[in-house]
Amino acid sequence: MQNYWGIDLGGTKIEGVILSAPSPDAVIIRKRIDTEAHKGYDHIMSQIIRLIDMLKTETGLQPERVGFGTPGSFDPARQSMKNCNTTVLNGKPMKQDLARLLGVPVSVANDANCFALAESTMGIVPDVVPDFQTVFGVIMGTGVGGGVVIRGRDGVPFVLNGLQGIGGEWGHNILEENGYPCYCGKSGCNEQVISGPALQRYYAKVSGEERTMKEIMDRYQEGNDLVASQTVNRMLEYFGRAVSVIINILDPDAIVLGGGVGNVDLLYTEGVERAKKYVFNSREINTKFLKPKLGDSAGVFGAALL
Ligand SMILES: [Zn+2]
Numbered sequence: 001m002q003n004y005w006g007i008d009l010g011g012t013k014i015e016g017v018i019l020s021a022p023s024p025d026a027v028i029i030r031k032r033i034d035t036e037a038h039k040g041y042d043h044i045m046s047q048i049i050r051l052i053d054m055l056k057t058e059t060g061l062q063p064e065r066v067g068f069g070t071p072g073s074f075d076p077a078r079q080s081m082k083n084c085n086t087t088v089l090n091g092k093p094m095k096q097d098l099a100r101l102l103g104v105p106v107s108v109a110n111d112a113n114c115f116a117l118a119e120s121t122m123g124i125v126p127d128v129v130p131d132f133q134t135v136f137g138v139i140m141g142t143g144v145g146g147g148v149v150i151r152g153r154d155g156v157p158f159v160l161n162g163l164q165g166i167g168g169e170w171g172h173n174i175l176e177e178n179g180y181p182c183y184c185g186k187s188g189c190n191e192q193v194i195s196g197p198a199l200q201r202y203y204a205k206v207s208g209e210e211r212t213m214k215e216i217m218d219r220y221q222e223g224n225d226l227v228a229s230q231t232v233n234r235m236l237e238y239f240g241r242a243v244s245v246i247i248n249i250l251d252p253d254a255i256v257l258g259g260g261v262g263n264v265d266l267l268y269t270e271g272v273e274r275a276k277k278y279v280f281n282s283r284e285i286n287t288k289f290l291k292p293k294l295g296d297s298a299g300v301f302g303a304a305l306l
Helices: 041-059 094-102 111-122 124-128 196-207 213-222 226-250 266-276 295-305
Strands: 004-009 013-019 027-034 066-070 073-075 080-082 106-110 134-140 144-151 157-159 254-258 288-290
Touching: 004 041, 004 111, 004 295, 013 041, 013 295, 027 041, 041 094, 066 094, 066 111, 066 295, 073 106, 080 094, 094 106, 106 111, 106 144, 111 124, 111 134, 111 144, 111 157, 111 254, 111 295, 124 254, 124 288, 134 226, 196 213, 196 226, 213 226, 226 254, 226 266, 266 288
Parallel strands: 004 066, 066 106, 134 254, 254 288
Antiparallel strands: 004 013, 013 027, 073 080, 134 144, 144 157
């Protein structure tokens, strides 16, 4: 029987899993080792091979193919990695190198795509919308990202990578005119407006005080910090605008909100209310907004499902 092998490549840890079925209860083995990214690309490749050898040795199993979740995207046109915050990967033909080193086919997708695929296949989505056609997975945390999952004609959900490998890259749509400069070269991207660091930066600029996102939310709930109210209002309003773009283009059955900021309850109520002003549907939204249920496991499970 075919098992599902997945590797989640992070900046500090590499995690590997073997699943016997697409279910969180079907974990055969799960292991993690240090990435040691500072030692360079070849070292990262050898760490991945070492982890896969450990999985093989401890289970006696052999992969027929392996899925990889990565911090950036695989560019099909250039056949190399891009947009990785583990920057030694950028420009490297990681997919071909891994296929050659492992001797089996490999699939590569970024972490937001893996999150979207895992939650759509074995997370919250099957519980709520089992017959979905399209799901958009959002990560709103330190960064902002997204992934599109579509149910194929064979009934199996797959990730829409896109022609240039940037399918679902919602975090770098421009949301605020003349907004904060982004590392991607543009200004006012979603990530520079509604990520945790961007909201904290806004609070600090207006109030002159540094506070964490959690402190800002607590102070908003207490109701006597005007700047906390402004920050939360800004988050909701811009979330509404940003999410309306997804609905107008994809009109997905569900949007799963992951990441630290994605956990804020108000997004599911007031945030959706704000989006109603901007969707092309007479101020009505039937899209399900869902909290993820796989937690930190979504990355490695999603990789295994690739
Ligand atoms: Zn950007």
